[in-house]
Amino acid sequence: MLYSVQMQGNPGYLHVVIEHQSKPDKKMAFRMMRYSIAAMHRHLEADHDKLPLVVPILFYQGEATPYPLSMCWFDMFYSPELARRVYNSPFPLVDITITPDDEIMQHRRIAILELLQKHIRQRDLMLLLEQLVTLIDEGYTSGSQLVAMQKLYAATRSY
Incomplete structure (x- = not known):
């Protein structure tokens, strides 16, 4: 679902991605990130200059309750803290x-x-x-x- 919204006084887009799941999936957090990146990519391909805010939501109705796995894609790395530092910082530039x-x-x-x-x-x-x-x-x-x-x-x- 794509919504056109005002964000802090600026025009923007809010893209909500809903995934239905009946079984826990160890790779779900990464899959949700992939869906988010794909939505952003489509938005840029449609000739927009700014990325939409993409909110991935897992709608879970499985037998194991509560959902037993992490929904943070950083937790899928061997070193989650290092991954946070790498991906939450500007990318290195060699000019x-x-x-x-x-x-x-x-x-x-x-x-x-x-x-x-x-x-x-x-x-x-x-x-x-x-x-x-x-x-x-x-x-x-x-x-x-x-x-x-x-x-x-x-x-x-x-x-």
Whole structure:
């Protein structure tokens, strides 16, 4: 059920998801979270800019009473407290556009990927050649990274 409501003076949507269950399900909390995310996804796909508040409700009429399992999806993790910290915080961001190349060069194995991604729109990747050779000489690249670099270089030459 989708309701159009005022939330703290702003227009919004309240989406209520009701699941009927006659037996306890160890994965129910996660299933309810999946339903909630799916409802949010459909809302965004309908060209809305803000997410609706989705309230998943389990309507339980089973023999085991009261409902014997947790309805908190965090409890499904080996470390619920760590999961709470990860999923109740902004996601980590690595913005290489503001990271100096000298700092990127210290990142060892990931440095080549970061440099190439940072400068991907640069017309002449030959300007990175000295840095790339340094990383290769220091042994921070694998064979698959070199093949990927070769493909990227070949693709940029066709522009």
